[in-house]
Amino acid sequence: MAKNKNDKVDVRDAVLLFGCLVTITIFVIIGTLFFIAVKVVFLLIPIFFLAYFMFNVITYNKKYRSLQASRFWLTSAEKQYFIELKDRLSAAVAQRDNAYRAAEAEGIRTNKNGRLSARSYRGQDLQGAIDDANYIINDDTPLYRHLCSLPQNRWKQARKHYSKYLANALALTVWVSFLLIKSDNYTANFSRYISGIGDTAVEGANVVSGIWSPFFSRDSTNSAAGPDKQPDTSTTNDTPLTPADESYSNFTFALVCGTILSLLSYLVVRLLALLIFMIKYRKPPLVSIGNIDSL
Numbered sequence: 023m024a025k026n027k028n029d030k031v032d033v034r035d036a037v038l039l040f041g042c043l044v045t046i047t048i049f050v051i052i053g054t055l056f057f058i059a060v061k062v063v064f065l066l067i068p069i070f071f072l073a074y075f076m077f078n079v080i081t082y083n084k085k086y087r088s089l090q091a092s093r094f095w096l097t098s099a100e101k102q103y104f105i106e107l108k109d110r111l112s113a114a115v116a117q118r119d120n121a122y123r124a125a126e127a128e129g130i131r132t133n134k135n136g137r138l139s140a141r142s143y144r145g146q147d148l149q150g151a152i153d154d155a156n157y158i159i160n161d162d163t164p165l166y167r168h169l170c171s172l173p174q175n176r177w178k179q180a181r182k183h184y185s186k187y188l189a190n191a192l193a194l195t196v197w198v199s200f201l202l203i204k205s206d207n208y209t210a211n212f213s214r215y216i217s218g219i220g221d222t223a224v225e226g227a228n229v230v231s232g233i234w235s236p237f238f239s240r241d242s243t244n245s246a247a248g249p250d251k252q253p254d255t256s257t258t259n260d261t262p263l264t265p266a267d268e269s270y271s272n273f274t275f276a277l278v279c280g281t282i283l284s285l286l287s288y289l290v291v292r293l294l295a296l297l298i299f300m301i302k303y304r305k306p307p308l309v310s311i312g313n314i315d316s317l
Contacts, residue, residue, distance in 0.1 A: 047230050054226030061219050064281050071194040071284065078187035086180035093306050094176035100169060101314055107166045108311055110158060118155035121148045173306035180303075185295035193288035200280035204272060211273035 086094070096104060125132070125148050131139040138149040205211065263271070307313060 043233055046233055050226060050229050050233070054222060054229075057222050058219055061215070061222065064277050065215075067281050067284070068194060068197045071190045071197065071288070075187055075190035075194060078183045078190065082180065082183040082187055086176065086183065089176060089180070090303060093303060094173045094180060095306060096169065096172060096309060096314065100172070104166070104169045104309060104314060105311070107162050107169065111162050111166060114155040114158035114162075118152050118159070121151040121155070124148055170309045173309060177303065177305055181296060181299045184299050185292050188295045189288045189292035192291045193284040196287045197280045197284040200283060201273075201276045204276035204279070205269070206272070207266075207269045208273070210266070211270050214270055215274065215277070 089095075125138050125145070128144060130142065130145045130148065133139060138145045138152070140146050140149065201208070
C-alpha cells in the first residue's frame with residue numbers, strides 16, 4: 023500500500039513539474055517573440071514611412087493637385103450631368119405627385135400594399151406612371167447625392183493625402199538625420215543589429231532547451247554544475263568597450279530614439295498639416311442648383 027501511495031505521489035509530482043515546465047516554456051517563447059518583434063519594428067517603421075510617403079504624394083499629385091484651383095468643385099461635364107439629373111428627378115417627382123393627386127381626385131382606391139387599384143384602366147395607367155417615376159427616382163437619387171457631396175469628398179481625400187505625405191516626409195527626415203548625427207559605421211552596425219535578431223531567437227531556443235533538459239536527463243544538472251565548470255568571467259562590467267561595441271551602442275541608441283522622435287513628429291506634423299490645408303483651402307459646400315456656377 024505504501025509503495026502504491028508513493029507511486030501516486032511521484033506521478034502527481036511529475037505532472038505538476040511537467041505543467042510548470044510547459045507554462046515557463048510558453049512565457050519564454052512569448053518573451054522571445056516579443057523582443058524579436060520590437061527589434062524588427064525599429065527597422066520596419068522607417069520603411070513604412072518611405073512607402074507611405076511615396077503612396078500619398080503620388081496619389082495627391084495625380085488626383086487632387088489639379089483640382090486645387092477650382093477648390094475641388096465639379097468639372098464642366100459633372101455640372102452638366104448634375105443639372106440633367108436634377109431636371110430628371112424633378113420631373114419624376116412631379117409625375118408621381120400628379121398621379122397620386124389624380125387618383126385621389128378620381129376616387130381610385132389604394133390597396134393595402136400602397137399601390138392603386140388595378141380594377142380600372144385609369145388606375146392601371148396612373149400606377150404605371152407612378153412606377154416609372156419611382157424607377158427614375160430610385161435610379162438617379164444615389165448619383166445625384168454623389169455629385170452633391172463630390173467636392174466635399176474630394177476635399178477630405180486631398181486633405182488626408184496632403185497631411186500624410188508631409189507627415190511621413192518629415193518623420194523619415196527626422197529618423198535619417200538622427201541616425202546620421204548620432205551614429206557611424208552604418209553598414210556594420212545594421213548587419214550586427216539584424217544578426218542580433220537571429221541571436222535573440224537562438225537564445226530563446228537555448229533557454230527552452232535548458233528548461234526541458236533536466237526533465238529528460240537525470241544527471242544533466244550534475245554534469246552542468248560539475249566541479250570543473252567555472253563561471254564565465256570573460257565579459258564583466260569592468261571590461262572596457264571596444265570601439266566597435268561603442269559604435270554599436272550609439273547606433274542602437276540612435277535607432278530607438280530616432281524612431282520615437284519620428285513617430286512624435288509624424289503626429290505633430292499630421293495635425294499641423296490638416297490645419298494648414300483647412301486654412302489654405304476652404305471646405306466646399308454641398309452642390310445645389312443655386313451654387314453650381316458659383317465656383
